[in-house]
Ligand SMILES: [Zn+2]
């Protein structure tokens with residue numbers, strides 16, 4: 001009961017903010033017309049990206065429906081998923097993790113270019129819309145450990161998730177799931193070590209179990225962090241877990 005009430009008031013709050021937000025947005029757009037973050041040319045369709053740079057972004061021709069890895073043909077499940085299926089139900093990546101995505105993501109993460117997060121979120125929303133996939137009840141930006149959050153000052157996954165929450169009118173999960181222990185950066189580890197590194201790293205508030213959830217992150221590499229989150233949600237009784245990432249390595 002309480003859950004339903006919280007959810008209803010959350011999404012109502014979102015809509016109210018949305019109306020005021022769109023007026024403000026229109027005003028800001030008039031004052032500061034969108035500029036391409038990659039080349040400085042005028043942006044198009046409200047994006048900080050020009051048509052040329054948008055067309056040049058690296059997209060996978062075909063992607064595994066389970067984990068978004070590139071595959072040779074549409075609908076083919078990749079070898080890794082056949083051997084060891086992920087615990088999430090579906091995954092979608094807007095782009096391949098090549099330039100200029102590497103620059104956009106590292107600019108966001110390590111140089112606090114929050115405009116990159118807005119752009120990546122808007123592009124990911126476009127990709128989700130184009131793929132015509134189910135939109136889950138709520139959206140979880142992959143949480144950072146509080147210590148990492150203090151060091152960085154923001155969570156890059158949240159910056160990407162905000163435009164998605166607005167686009168699909170879904171609440172963001174901000175307090176119900178947390179990192180219960182710090183983990184080493186996944187970058188330096190192989191696939192097996194990555195799984196061990198994140199095992200048991202997340203805690204979910206007891207009783208929090210929406211029917212479906214979308215996990216949002218900047219880049220998916222082996223997917224072990226997202227897989228561990230999916231495991232925790234499944235154990236809590238969540239029926240459908242999808243993964244939306246800006247880029248797939
Ligand atoms: Zn451009």
Ligand SMILES: [Zn+2]
Pocket residue numbers: 064065066067068069077078079080081082
């Ligand atoms: Zn796969």
